[in-house]
Amino acid sequence: MPDQPDFETRRRLLGLIAAGGAISALPSAPAARAQTIQSSARIVIIGAGAAGTAIANRLSTRIDGAQITIVDPRQRHLYQPGFTLIAAGLRPAEYSVSATADWLPRGITWIEGAATGIDPEAKRVTTSTGDRLDYDYLIVASGLELHYEGIEGMSRDLIGQNGIGSVYAGPEEAEATWREMDRFTDEGGVGLFTRPATEMKCAGAPLKYTFLTDDYARRKGTRDRMEIIYCAHSGSLFGVPIVNEKVRMLYDRQGFDTRYNRVMTAIDPGRKIATFRTPDGGSEEIAFDFTNVIPPMRAAQVVRDGGLSWQTGANGEQGWIEVDQYTLRHTRHDTVFAVGDVAGVPKGKTAASAKWQVPVVEDQLIAQIAGGQTDHIYTGYTSCPLITRVGRAMLIEFDYNNDLVPSFPGIIAPLEELWVSWLIKEIGLKATYNAMLRGRA
Amino acid sequence: MENPTIGTFIAVFEEMFGRGLFWGLVVLAVVITLAYIFVLIRDRSVSWRKFLLAQLFMPIGAVAAVWFVFAITKSHLRDIGGPIDLILVLGIATLGAVGAAILVYTVQSVLKGPGPAE
Known part of the structure; x- marks a missing residue:
């Protein structure tokens, strides 16, 4: 976090000591702001994974009166950063499984079907349940397809x-x-x-x-x-x-x-x-x-067919959505955002990236609804607790510039194999992920 | 966790220990602390004889705390990789030592009552 003042590092260190562990070392994004706005905007979110669920929770507390609809057929929510621990015999399969319904906020509509069509010109999403969802703003958080x-x-x-x-x-x-x-x-x-x-x-x-x-x-x-x-x-x-x-x-x-x-x-x-x-x-x-x-890996079929993807290059072939890499707003359809894996940005296909992208989309969208602007941008923050053996990891954090952006400069060395970085991955990450889903981190 | 709340920390610790064990430990810590305060008020002085025995348990508490953290995180002393790891282990050991001392002092005071005037 190159733009964080020194007191932030000190606060995190105090938090680390207070927690008696490495928990507060987890990469953090700006917290949800308290100010709410009034709007009757129709907001459709495609995908209830990490990014979709987090943005749904954040928007539902920031906007009074909006009609928020989330579209996802999956009943199971999967904590994907846990897959490595499962595949290392350190956790059972259930470790990564929870119910989608448990994470979604009250007051929004969950369409338990897949998005089957996106028409950004008509501002409409169709679903496998037969719904036609007209939107004012669309947030695509559909993740990616393992091909x-x-x-x-x-x-x-x-x-x-x-x-x-x-x-x-x-x-x-x-x-x-x-x-x-x-x-x-x-x-x-x-x-x-x-x-x-x-x-x-x-x-x-x-x-x-x-x-x-x-x-x-x-x-x-x-x-x-x-x-x-x-x-x-x-x-x-x-x-x-x-x-x-x-x-x-x-x-x-x-x-x-x-x-x-x-x-x-x-x-x-x-x-x-x-x-x-x-x-x-x-x-x-x-x-x-x-x-x-x-x-x-590539974007889901509905995204690749929806005219939102990059039109040339590898990003186009793989179908990633053409968004401004800083604001995550679509470059051709200004009422469309992409967040999470599906966003066609140079870095950022991790849960930690989603954690940083979600508040940016939240603020960009709310500023747009309110007729203003915000300077809150995504700088490519990506984090990877790179396990080098059971018991040690390197807490690698970087941005679009390929700069290392350690959360604890001088305290947790990013390129050293450390036990504290293992603790962060092994026990601290899931709780922070859960807090992110609820819009609390 | 830009502005971590108490709720965030509770969520993290529940995840770390499991909900039952975490709250069990919280209750245990509160009960021991209250009992410690109770005996200090009741006796109106520190019994240095009991305190001596309590100090003897400090190394045991330190080792037990470090062992406990290694056990729940599936790691080992050999995983210590840098200064921050060492500081963390020493911090955990210190907490274990102080906790053990308070526990032993309190148990003695509760079981044996006030000691002879010193």
């Missing part, structure tokens, strides 16, 4: 068999991934880790799961019976150069075989062979005994 079929031969139902894991797919799949990883670290062989070439949520997750697998093997005394291969999609391991260099050092230290510019294009579950695209246009087959498949 498993983008890897030839891959599908969700393969997860948990033949050495195939996939942490991202859901809590049950994360638990199935743990069973495969547990077996692999008992037996040894080749562990194959990757990431896709598309934008993805929490780009640190593939790295930390590699570290965790290595850690379990060392604890079990089987590390010398295995090879760990990490295939990076580009010429680096992490998009932030200073973090990339640190991770590269750690990967070398742990004895990982890092291969750059390799993108998984196909998998043969029977033969346990994955195929990668190489920079020279060829392909390379790598045999595995365990792999953590991370699929290509």
Whole structure:
């Protein structure tokens, strides 16, 4: 947080001491402001995930008289930052599961169906329940789609068999991934880790799961019976150069075989062979005994069909919504915002980013309704508690400039493997996430 | 948590310990603190004999507190990675030591009543 005054750091340190732990070290966003406005605006929110639920809660307390409608068919709310802990055998699948209904505020309408059409010209959303929702303002928080079929031969139902894991797919799949990883670290062989070439949520997750697998093997005394291969999609391991260099050092230290510019294009579950695209246009087959498949990611079909996506480049191909990266307002339709994973901004597909984006959308929208402006912008804040083993992590926080923006400069070093950063991930994050959902953090 | 409220901290601790254990610990801490204040008022002086025994329990309290935190966070002393970690562990140990001393002093005073005039 480069723009936070010194007293903020001191206040957080006092909070840290008062809490007797690392809880208040969690990245924070500006709190909901007390001032409310009167408006009868019709606001439609697509998606009741982390960002959609948080913005619904915040707007419902800030605007008196608005008709807020949220559209999402999912009865289960998933705490996705918990998937890594589930896939590491540290939490059961239920750890990430709660009920969508438990988080939504009173006084709004929840359409328990999917958005099937968006017409930004007519300002209308249609749903699978047959509703036609005319809106004054639209907030798209539809998350993203895990495109498993983008890897030839891959599908969700393969997860948990033949050495195939996939942490991202859901809590049950994360638990199935743990069973495969547990077996692999008992037996040894080749562990194959990757990431896709598309934008993805929490780009640190593939790295930390590699570290965790290595850690379990060392604890079990089987590390010398295995090879760990990490295939990076580009010429680096992490998009932030200073973090990339640190991770590269750690990967070398742990004895990982890092291969750059390799993108998984196909998998043969029977033969346990994955195929990668190489920079020279060829392909390379790598045999595995365990792999953590991370699929290509893209915006949901309804978004890609709705005319809101970027029109060129990779952002267009993947369907991310064309918003101003600072205000999160659509560049062609000024009554439309995107927040969370679906926003086509250079960084920010993490829950911590959503936590910072939501208050920006809230203030931008309210200023717009009131006929004014606000200087409250999103600077790309993204946080990744990068676990390097059970018991240690690096609390990495950065922004659009690839600057490190530590919450505790001089106290919690971002590029050091620390126990306190592990505490933040392991026990503090979920409570803060829950507070975010309710609009309280 | 720009402006953390009491409710936010309670939510965090409930998550950390589980709701039942957290509130059980809160009740226990309140009861022991009230009992400690009660015996100080009742006796109108500190019994240095009881305080000596209480001090002997401080290292046990320190170790127990650190062990407890490591246990619930699935970590170990070997995970200490930098100065802030060490400070945190020492802080937890200090809280455990002080808590153990208060507990032992209070238990003695409640069970044995006021000691002989010193």
